[in-house]
Amino acid sequence: xxxxxxxxxxxxxxxxxxxxxxxxxxxxxxxxxxxxxxxxxxxxxxxxxxxxxxxxxxxxxxxxxxxxxxxxxxxxxxxxxxxxxxxxxxxxxxxxxxxxxxxxxxxxxxxxxxxxxxxxxxxxxxxxxxxxxxxxxxxxxxxxxxxxxxxxxxxxxxxxxxxxxxxxxxxxxxxxxxxxxxxxxxxxxxxxxxxxxxxxxxxxxxxxxxxxxxxxxxxxxxxxxxxxxxxxxxxxxxxxxxxxxxxxxxxxxxxxxxxxxxxxxxxxxxxxxxxxxxxxxxxxxxxxxxxxxxx
Amino acid sequence: xxxxxxxxxxxxxxxxxxxxxxxxxxxxxxxxxxxxxxxxxxxxxxxxxxxxxxxxxxxxxxxxxxxxxxxxxxxxxxxxxxxxxxxxxxxxxxxxxxxxxxxxxxxxxxxxxxxxxxxxxxxxxxxxxxxxxxxxxxxxxxxxxxxxxxxxxxxxxxxxxxxxxxxxxxxxxxxxxxxxxxxxxxxxxxxxxxxxxxxxxxxxxxxxxxxxxxxxxxxxxxxxxxxxxxxxxxxxxxxxxxxxxxxxxxx
Numbered sequence: 030x031x032x033x034x035x036x037x038x039x040x041x042x043x044x045x046x047x048x049x050x051x052x053x054x055x056x057x058x059x060x061x062x063x064x065x066x067x068x069x070x071x072x073x074x075x076x077x078x079x080x081x082x083x084x085x086x087x088x089x090x091x092x093x094x095x096x097x098x099x100x101x102x103x104x105x106x107x108x109x110x111x112x113x114x115x116x117x118x119x120x121x122x123x124x125x126x127x128x129x130x131x132x133x134x135x136x137x138x139x140x141x142x143x144x145x146x147x148x149x150x151x152x153x154x155x156x157x158x159x160x161x162x163x164x165x166x167x168x169x170x171x172x173x174x175x176x177x178x179x180x181x182x183x184x185x186x187x188x189x190x191x192x193x194x195x196x197x198x199x200x201x202x203x204x205x206x207x208x209x210x211x212x213x214x215x216x217x218x219x220x221x222x223x224x225x226x227x228x229x230x231x232x233x234x235x236x237x238x239x240x241x242x243x244x245x246x247x248x249x250x251x252x253x254x255x256x257x258x259x260x261x262x263x264x265x266x267x268x269x270x271x272x273x274x275x276x277x278x279x280x281x282x283x284x285x286x287x288x289x290x291x292x293x294x295x296x297x298x299x300x301x302x303x304x305x306x307x308x309x310x311x312x313x314x315x316x317x318x319x320x321x322x323x324x
Numbered sequence: 325x326x327x328x329x330x331x332x333x334x335x336x337x338x339x340x341x342x343x344x345x346x347x348x349x350x351x352x353x354x355x356x357x358x359x360x361x362x363x364x365x366x367x368x369x370x371x372x373x374x375x376x377x378x379x380x381x382x383x384x385x386x387x388x389x390x391x392x393x394x395x396x397x398x399x400x401x402x403x404x405x406x407x408x409x410x411x412x413x414x415x416x417x418x419x420x421x422x423x424x425x426x427x428x429x430x431x432x433x434x435x436x437x438x439x440x441x442x443x444x445x446x447x448x449x450x451x452x453x454x455x456x457x458x459x460x461x462x463x464x465x466x467x468x469x470x471x472x473x474x475x476x477x478x479x480x481x482x483x484x485x486x487x488x489x490x491x492x493x494x495x496x497x498x499x500x501x502x503x504x505x506x507x508x509x510x511x512x513x514x515x516x517x518x519x520x521x522x523x524x525x526x527x528x529x530x531x532x533x534x535x536x537x538x539x540x541x542x543x544x545x546x547x548x549x550x551x552x553x554x555x556x557x558x559x560x561x562x563x564x565x566x567x568x569x570x571x572x573x574x575x
Binding site for chain 1: 374375376395396397398399400401405406408412414416417421424425426428429430472488
């Protein structure tokens with residue numbers, strides 16, 4: 030298919046790693062949008078360590094992930110009581126604060142100019158390995174008891190509690206796990222681009238990754254990859270009509286929300302199921318048995 | 325040992341005393357109806373017992389464990405199952421998947437080393453699968469077990485919710501309006517299942533405002549009005565109790 034240059038594929042995979050961090054929180058029904066902050070922490074940890082002569086990517090990644098995880102834990106202790114849109118507002122606010130911080134401490138972060146000097150050592154094989162690893166992990170989780178708990182938490186937290194799910198602990202776990210993946214994504218990005226800049230970690234980034242997560246869907250582990258693919262490729266496919274690309278992105282997002290609330294992957298699975306039932310010739314609601322009553 | 329012991333439990337929302345110093349006990353195997361007019365505090369009391377709400381005052385004990393400060397997941401792990409007044413199922417999941425969710429509070433009791441023993445894991449999975457099959461069979465859901473819940477008619481949804489509550493073999497079963505909107509045949513099945521659970525030693529608290537059904541099912545009745553317990557005794561005597569008549573029929 031047109032447009033799938035090696036660079037485009039690398040970009041899709043790079044974005045997919047980031048989308049997994051959004052997927053983790055949204056799959057538990059948590060509107061926690063601090064992932065951009067944690068991506069920034071991962072990226073800036075790499076760049077700052079590199080500028081101080083610590084060139085080992087492993088050390089940089091572990092530092093970034095460690096800082097992100099600890100700050101996510103502290104943050105969760107503060108926001109654990111918040112639900113729904115309120116958690117969303119606080120975490121969007123944090124993204125703005127983070128942007129202000131990195132812009133205003135130039136001796137550490139390079140300020141608005143960003144920090145160069147990160148070694149360029151992330152290429153296609155590393156990205157394939159990273160995304161493949163995340164897919165295996167989340168596919169395994171989805172079909173485990175943990176996956177069932179997460180699904181229940183997303184669908185109905187009250188019922189989750191009465192079915193033995195420790196709602197607070199699981200929410201906190203998802204929040205911290207999301208921060209770990211986000212910091213890892215940030216570190217990969219720094220090593221892929223060779224520099225970090227505040228422009229990569231602002232409100233626009235938040236919207237972009239959220240769009241990818243929602244379009245792909247959060248009910249299946251393949252959602253982040255499909256979402257990253259669609260949203261990353263739209264500007265490539267519309268190269269001669271650049272001006273249309275945000276319009277098309279917006280339209281796809283709107284259509285997904287309206288007609289495929291479980292995202293493209295979840296929607297395709299449901300439609301596929303209906304198609305199988307139709308092909309077998311079973312009536313959609315008949316065959317349900319002798320005990321059919323009306324509401 | 326007393327299965328459920330509610331001692332002067334209260335739940336106030338500001339000045340509204342939804343549940344006000346309610347006390348009663350439930351023994352294992354006992355079937356008790358909890359009735360009262362709309363807004364009398366039945367569901368709030370159920371929410372306090374199951375840890376969905378924490379009581380403003382008083383205490384709740386389940387099988388000797390003080391549970392009023394526990395959150396709902398910890399109470400579920402004590403062997404308390406419930407259904408909801410408005411059905412709460414995963415509508416985009418299959419019947420079987422929904423019933424299997426009911427096993428989440430049951431610990432797998434596997435020693436840590438068995439995580440490297442496929443045989444032990446397999447045995448555990450088969451045991452759980454058999455429990456799910458049994459619950460599905462008990463509620464006549466075999467023919468729809470792979471259907472999504474959203475494809476089912478209302479009466480079957482009630483059955484799925486009941487199967488989910490029963491699959492863990494609870495020691496206390498709380499049914500919130502299980503007979504609302506179901507057919508007479510379904511009510512007979514519900515009655516049979518409640519009796520079976522009781523003979524297994526499970527305490528049943530049945531909340532309903534269909535008085536006929538509760539009187540047929542429960543030997544004992546607890547009546548609430550305006551957040552207070554106004555009657556606790558046999559079902560047979562309840563209908564002659566002036567305070568119960570007043571709450572139900574009006575003066």
